[in-house]
Amino acid sequence: MADEDVKCNYSCVMTSDTETPGTARPGGRTARNTAAVLQATLDELGEHGYAGLTVERVATRSGVHKATVYRRWGGVDGLLAASLEWSATRAWEPERTGSLRTDLFALAETVVHGFTEAPEGAVSSASVAAAFDSPRVAGALRVFMTDRHERASVVVTEAVTRGEVPEGTDPAQVVRSAVAPVYYRLFVSREPVARADLCLAARITADAAARGAFVPDP
Amino acid sequence: MADEDVKCNYSCVMTSDTETPGTARPGGRTARNTAAVLQATLDELGEHGYAGLTVERVATRSGVHKATVYRRWGGVDGLLAASLEWSATRAWEPERTGSLRTDLFALAETVVHGFTEAPEGAVSSASVAAAFDSPRVAGALRVFMTDRHERASVVVTEAVTRGEVPEGTDPAQVVRSAVAPVYYRLFVSREPVARADLCLAARITADAAARGAFVPDP
DNA sequence: TACTTGATGCGACTACTGTCGCGATAGTGA
DNA sequence: TCACTATCGCGACAGTAGTCGCATCAAGTA
Numbered sequence: 213m214a215d216e217d218v219k220c221n222y223s224c225v226m227t228s229d230t231e232t233p234g235t236a237r238p239g240g241r242t243a244r245n246t247a248a249v250l251q252a253t254l255d256e257l258g259e260h261g262y263a264g265l266t267v268e269r270v271a272t273r274s275g276v277h278k279a280t281v282y283r284r285w286g287g288v289d290g291l292l293a294a295s296l297e298w299s300a301t302r303a304w305e306p307e308r309t310g311s312l313r314t315d316l317f318a319l320a321e322t323v324v325h326g327f328t329e330a331p332e333g334a335v336s337s338a339s340v341a342a343a344f345d346s347p348r349v350a351g352a353l354r355v356f357m358t359d360r361h362e363r364a365s366v367v368v369t370e371a372v373t374r375g376e377v378p379e380g381t382d383p384a385q386v387v388r389s390a391v392a393p394v395y396y397r398l399f400v401s402r403e404p405v406a407r408a409d410l411c412l413a414a415r416i417t418a419d420a421a422a423r424g425a426f427v428p429d430p
Numbered sequence: 431m432a433d434e435d436v437k438c439n440y441s442c443v444m445t446s447d448t449e450t451p452g453t454a455r456p457g458g459r460t461a462r463n464t465a466a467v468l469q470a471t472l473d474e475l476g477e478h479g480y481a482g483l484t485v486e487r488v489a490t491r492s493g494v495h496k497a498t499v500y501r502r503w504g505g506v507d508g509l510l511a512a513s514l515e516w517s518a519t520r521a522w523e524p525e526r527t528g529s530l531r532t533d534l535f536a537l538a539e540t541v542v543h544g545f546t547e548a549p550e551g552a553v554s555s556a557s558v559a560a561a562f563d564s565p566r567v568a569g570a571l572r573v574f575m576t577d578r579h580e581r582a583s584v585v586v587t588e589a590v591t592r593g594e595v596p597e598g599t600d601p602a603q604v605v606r607s608a609v610a611p612v613y614y615r616l617f618v619s620r621e622p623v624a625r626a627d628l629c630l631a632a633r634i635t636a637d638a639a640a641r642g643a644f645v646p647d648p
Numbered sequence: 649t650a651c652t653t654g655a656t657g658c659g660a661c662t663a664c665t666g667t668c669g670c671g672a673t674a675g676t677g678a
Numbered sequence: 679t680c681a682c683t684a685t686c687g688c689g690a691c692a693g694t695a696g697t698c699g700c701a702t703c704a705a706g707t708a
Contacts, residue, residue, distance in 0.1 A: 240705050242655065263563045267695075277657050282696065284655090340618055341562035344555065345481045354620040361619070388611060388619070389634065395618045396610035400558055401575040402568050416607065416638045425634050458675050460685065486665075495687050500666065502685095 248274040249281060250298055253291045254335060262338035267291070289346035296339050296352040306364045312376050313418035315367035316390040320410040323394050328405075340399060361387050368421070376418075380427040389417040389426075466492040467499060468516055471509045472553060480556035485509070507564035514557050514570040524582050530594050531636035533585035534608040538628040541612050546623075558617060579605050586639070594636075598645040607635040607644075 252274035256265055265288050271278040285291050307318040327336045343350040365383030372381060393413040397403045420426065470492035474483055483506050489496040503509050525536040545551050561568040583601030590599060611631040615621045638644065 241703085242705085245656085278695095279658080279697080280656055287696080337562065341559065343620060344559035344617075350620050353618075357619040357621075385630070388614060389631075392610040392614035393606060395614050396606060399562075399617065400571075400613045401579070401606070402561060402572040403575075412603070412643070413607075416634065416643050419641075419643070420634045420637065423637075425630070425637070459673085460675080463686085484665085496665095497667080497688080498686055505666080 245276045249276050253295050257335045257338050261334045262341050289349050292342045293348045293352040300356045312371035313414050317414035320394050323391050377421045378424045382426045385426045386421050463494045467494050471513050475553045475556050479552045480559050507567050510560045511566045511570040518574045518577050530589035531632050535632035538612050541609050595639045596642045600644045603644045604639050
């Protein structure tokens with residue numbers, strides 16, 4: 213979730229070639245409506261947050277009728293799930309700094325920025341919040357996070373090639389271990405996230421990885 | 431958050447000596463209303479979850495008028511915050527198993543049970559969910575979690591006394607490190623939590639603690 | 649171009665959330 | 679026991695979320 217990536221999700225005009233698969237008429241007005249509604253959803257989230265996200269407002273802002281939005285997306289949860297699925301299709305690559313420890317630190321820092329800084333933070337944390345109520349958002353979030361794990365795994369596989377970390381290390385587990393404390397502080401214990409906390413998580417994870425802690429037992 | 435503790439929060443009749451501080455008439459009907467409403471809140475949460483928690487239902491169930499509930503608690507978020515504050519006053523102590531690694535494993539296991547098993551899981555995760563919308567619940571959650579960190583810290587300080595872990599180790603940081611991956615899987619990445627995951631988190635944390643990773647730099 | 653029909657716009661409608669004023673009730677202290 | 683008044687019950691009310699039936703529009707096709 214790089215800075216410029218999420219920012220683009222929010223402020224850029226959505227590409228008009230957005231197709232609407234699964235419908236009998238994927239082109240024309242339907243596609244234009246899809247783009248307008250999802251764009252309005254992201255804008256509304258950025259301005260008013262998840263608590264202020266209303267089908268009525270999205271409908272007005274996008275110029276698409278309220279009943280149409282309910283028919284196509286079912287409600288706010290459907291809008292959020294669709295936005296998240298759309299976000300997942302965008303390219304993203306983790307920053308490379310030279311060592312696993314600093315790579316993991318940079319990764320954790322990216323997570324903090326992506327969830328705390330407005331307006332992109334509103335979109336991301338809204339998804340986490342909505343996943344509690346809506347199975348559809350929960351599913352979309354799970355797919356999204358799995359994708360991020362896979363993409364972030366590069367920093368681990370490269371560390372294996374460099375010889376920093378033993379063969380057979382589970383990359384996704386390393387990533388989870390580095391970012392979990394960040395999410396924990398942000399969303400569960402509701403504590404401020406300090407630079408030292410990221411540093412600690414990255415160091416512990418990198419050290420454990422170097423010792424082979426993330427190589428699954430046979 | 432031991433099993434029998436949370437269960438009691440839910441199913442036992444609240445003690446009638448519940449006082450209502452901050453009001454001019456803390457006894458009598460006001461106190462009875464407080465007990466009835468909070469009990470109804472917990473019952474409703476257990477049966478219908480956070481999404482189904484309604485002031486109207488709580489009012490009907492408790493026999494207290496809807497307007498009164500709105501006046502005293504402000505809405506569902508107030509009800510949830512009050513329930514959480516009340517839960518925080520109940521005694522809780524972590525299980526002791528003999529070593530830091532197994533203590534942390536038991537702690538993580540307790541967290542999983544406390545958040546996934548119905549009905550007590552509904553109450554706990556509802557608080558995490560509501561904290562996104564409501565600053566009041568977020569505050570209550572922060573206080574609650576800080577309290578749990580302090581209580582759980584015993585397993586670390588005892589490990590220091592046993593000589594497993596160096597002096598100066600920050601107990602709360604150790605606890606966070608052990609439970610963060612659990613919360614991450616439960617609420618963010620929405621992945622199943624396996625026994626092996628808890629084991630891994632406990633082992634990594636205990637090893638790092640033994641090496642002095644949680645002793646703050648001067 | 650004309651036809652078919654999926655998708656949309658429209659507005660009325662129900663159901664629900666949250667608020668308000670007023671009279672009644674019951675703690676609290678004398 | 680009595681007076682005072684904080685708190686509560688009551689019902690009416692406005693505002694909002696979500697649904698439904700029908701007329702209209704426009705994408706896809708011959």
